[in-house]
Amino acid sequence: MKYLNQHEAISVDEELFNEYKFSVDQLMELAGLSCAHAIAEAYTPDSLKTNKVLICCGPGNNGGDGLVAARHLSLMSYEPYIYYPKRTEKALFANLQHQAECMGITVATECPTSDRVEAEFGLIVDALFGFSFKPPVRDSFKPIMEVLQKSTLPIVSVDIPSGWDVELGPQSDCDIKPACLISLTAPKLCAKHLVNAKHYLGGRFVPKTLEEKYAMNLPTYKGRDLFVRLN
Amino acid sequence: MKYLNQHEAISVDEELFNEYKFSVDQLMELAGLSCAHAIAEAYTPDSLKTNKVLICCGPGNNGGDGLVAARHLSLMSYEPYIYYPKRTEKALFANLQHQAECMGITVATECPTSDRVEAEFGLIVDALFGFSFKPPVRDSFKPIMEVLQKSTLPIVSVDIPSGWDVELGPQSDCDIKPACLISLTAPKLCAKHLVNAKHYLGGRFVPKTLEEKYAMNLPTYKGRDLFVRLN
Numbered sequence: 001m002k003y004l005n006q007h008e009a010i011s012v013d014e015e016l017f018n019e020y021k022f023s024v025d026q027l028m029e030l031a032g033l034s035c036a037h038a039i040a041e042a043y044t045p046d047s048l049k050t051n052k053v054l055i056c057c058g059p060g061n062n063g064g065d066g067l068v069a070a071r072h073l074s075l076m077s078y079e080p081y082i083y084y085p086k087r088t089e090k091a092l093f094a095n096l097q098h099q100a101e102c103m104g105i106t107v108a109t110e111c112p113t114s115d116r117v118e119a120e121f122g123l124i125v126d127a128l129f130g131f132s133f134k135p136p137v138r139d140s141f142k143p144i145m146e147v148l149q150k151s152t153l154p155i156v157s158v159d160i161p162s163g164w165d166v167e168l169g170p171q172s173d174c175d176i177k178p179a180c181l182i183s184l185t186a187p188k189l190c191a192k193h194l195v196n197a198k199h200y201l202g203g204r205f206v207p208k209t210l211e212e213k214y215a216m217n218l219p220t221y222k223g224r225d226l227f228v229r230l231n
Numbered sequence: 232m233k234y235l236n237q238h239e240a241i242s243v244d245e246e247l248f249n250e251y252k253f254s255v256d257q258l259m260e261l262a263g264l265s266c267a268h269a270i271a272e273a274y275t276p277d278s279l280k281t282n283k284v285l286i287c288c289g290p291g292n293n294g295g296d297g298l299v300a301a302r303h304l305s306l307m308s309y310e311p312y313i314y315y316p317k318r319t320e321k322a323l324f325a326n327l328q329h330q331a332e333c334m335g336i337t338v339a340t341e342c343p344t345s346d347r348v349e350a351e352f353g354l355i356v357d358a359l360f361g362f363s364f365k366p367p368v369r370d371s372f373k374p375i376m377e378v379l380q381k382s383t384l385p386i387v388s389v390d391i392p393s394g395w396d397v398e399l400g401p402q403s404d405c406d407i408k409p410a411c412l413i414s415l416t417a418p419k420l421c422a423k424h425l426v427n428a429k430h431y432l433g434g435r436f437v438p439k440t441l442e443e444k445y446a447m448n449l450p451t452y453k454g455r456d457l458f459v460r461l462n
Contacts, residue, residue, distance in 0.1 A: 019333075020329070020330055020333050021325075021326040021329045021330060021333075022326070022330060023256045023323070023326065025254045025256035025257050025260075026256050026257070026260045029256075029257045029260050029261060030260060030264070033261070033264075036455075037455045040454070040455050041455070071436075075435055075436070075452070076452075076454075076455065092254075094252075095252040095253070095254065098251070098252045099251055099252060099253060099438075102250075102251050102252075102438050102440065103438055103439070104439065204306055205302075205306070207330075207333050207334055208334070208335065209333065221306070221307075223271070223307070224267075224268045224271050224272070224307065224457075226455075
């Protein structure tokens with residue numbers, strides 16, 4: 001299986017929208033749903049000290065995947081709580097937030113303290129930055145990155161562990177250590193730097209022709225599964 | 232569990248879009264995916280004489296669900312072939328068709344003959360008309376309805392068996408007999424007229440507040456399942 005560099009990841013994404021004519025709504029729904037399913041496989045509610053999940057959503061599409069995953073987790077015996085500090089004007093994101101709130105999920109702008117996170121939650125989902133991220137982390141996200149770095153809770157990263165260089169992996173000033181990574185579409189090069197972490201692939205929507213063009217050599221998804229374990 | 236009348240079904244749909252701010256892209260993707268999953272549960276490829284599935288898509292949202300289901304079935308060891316005679320100008324539908332074609336699925340406008348259907352396919356998906364249908368069937372759809380009525384293959388209907396009155400069930404001039412019905416969101420009254428048919432519920436996205444407003448009393452979806460068997 002191929003690990004994509006940042007340029008390839010961006011090109012694959014653009015082709016899905018421009019050549020294959022998928023809408024962001026469609027693929028974000030499928031990506032977020034596959035994250036929720038992989039989480040439900042990796043961390044069943046009764047394997048956690050509580051079913052409360054802190055979902056940290058960044059300003060871009062990675063954050064959107066988190067908003068979708070939160071909604072689906074709330075339909076599967078989890079109690080998500082969303083930290084979503086930087087919102088965009090785009091209707092899609094406002095609607096995803098509204099849908100989550102309609103499901104009874106709190107969507108907060110205030111960064112939770114480390115003490116609160118450790119006391120209240122059983123799992124953290126890191127949907128802060130995705131494959132278009134370039135270090136360093138902006139100041140406004142440093143407080144939540146610090147919470148994630150300090151936490152003893154398992155962290156599930158969506159597509160890219162936040163703060164990591166998409167190709168080079170952990171950066172000295174800001175390296176969170178996810179217990180689980182869910183790569184979307186295809187893994188990116190940074191995933192080679194995972195240590196003692198579960199690794200899943202989600203985003204079961206890649207057309208064969210696109211897979212072949214980028215020589216992705218994706219693994220086979222089993223049955224109806226929306227994810228596949230890579231290690 | 233409640234069976235919705237036509238007015239309720241239309242109202243629930245409108246509320247999902249207007250009050251809960253879901254996009255059609257999102258819910259059609261989830262609905263079509265749940266249909267593909269229920270089909271994969273009810274009719275595994277090796278239980279059929281062939282994995283070729285004829286998917287008959289109507290001009291509205293029911294047809295859109297069929298286009299989405301076809302794409303996901305093609306990712307799960309089925310070979311879908313779409314009959315989609317009446318297309319709309321809407322970008323969503325043109326894009327769904329394009330995505331299916333990019334997956335290598337034929338999307339045809341010519342009605343297949345009964346002989347061809349019996350010889351070539353193992354399963355038929357009926358995504359012609361949905362919950363806003365009012366009898367009688369328009370002339371242009373009579374040929375495919377006749378193929379469905381005559382067929383000995385199992386027919387899976389999406390949400391409403393096509394030609395049926397949404398509340399009263401089979402109509403004398405045009406009653407197909409599905410072997411399986413996949414109700415979406417909540418079953419409609421016509422589902423009480425099913426005979427010897429598997430019945431699934433799909434569309435695991437209904438907010439609790441909406442379920443309660445309409446006293447739907449939905450069954451519990453198990454684990455990660457996107458459908459639940461009702462009988």
